[in-house]
Amino acid sequence: MVDSRRDLRERAFQALMSLEYDGDIVEACRFAYLHDKEEEEQVELPIFLLNLVNGVMQSKSELDDKITQYLKSGWTLDRLTLVEKNILRLGLYELLEYDETPQLVAVNEAIELAKKFSDEKSSKFINGILSQFVTEE
Numbered sequence: 001m002v003d004s005r006r007d008l009r010e011r012a013f014q015a016l017m018s019l020e021y022d023g024d025i026v027e028a029c030r031f032a033y034l035h036d037k038e039e040e041e042q043v044e045l046p047i048f049l050l051n052l053v054n055g056v057m058q059s060k061s062e063l064d065d066k067i068t069q070y071l072k073s074g075w076t077l078d079r080l081t082l083v084e085k086n087i088l089r090l091g092l093y094e095l096l097e098y099d100e101t102p103q104l105v106a107v108n109e110a111i112e113l114a115k116k117f118s119d120e121k122s123s124k125f126i127n128g129i130l131s132q133f134v135t136e137e
């Protein structure tokens with residue numbers, strides 16, 4: 001069975017959340033990918049999943065700097081929840097680095113992640129930040 005990109009983005013987000021507490025990138029991806037599957041440990045992890053997680057982790061400080069530019073005056077990255085930070089990082093990484101994903105799709109997918117793992121207020125916030133970036137670019 002082929003995994004949808006939406007499902008793999010969700011699993012990338014879950015891996016990124018676990019990496020907030022340290023750990024190995026490949027193991028975080030493996031757990032996020034296999035935690036609800038009844039497959040063997042020898043399963044090859046999808047390259048899209050690995051690319052997203054590796055890319056976000058390697059570009060984390062640059063992504064955080066870019067996100068900070070779009071925050072309202074008086075706000076800092078530390079004020080955001082881990083869920084918001086990781087969704088923004090993932091969405092912005094796809095906007096900047098992952099040429100296979102159209103920008104509007106990357107924004108929409110980030111909004112959908114926020115709706116699933118946070119709330120409507122968060123999804124609007126993420127939409128606002130990422131949409132500003134798309135508009136300026």
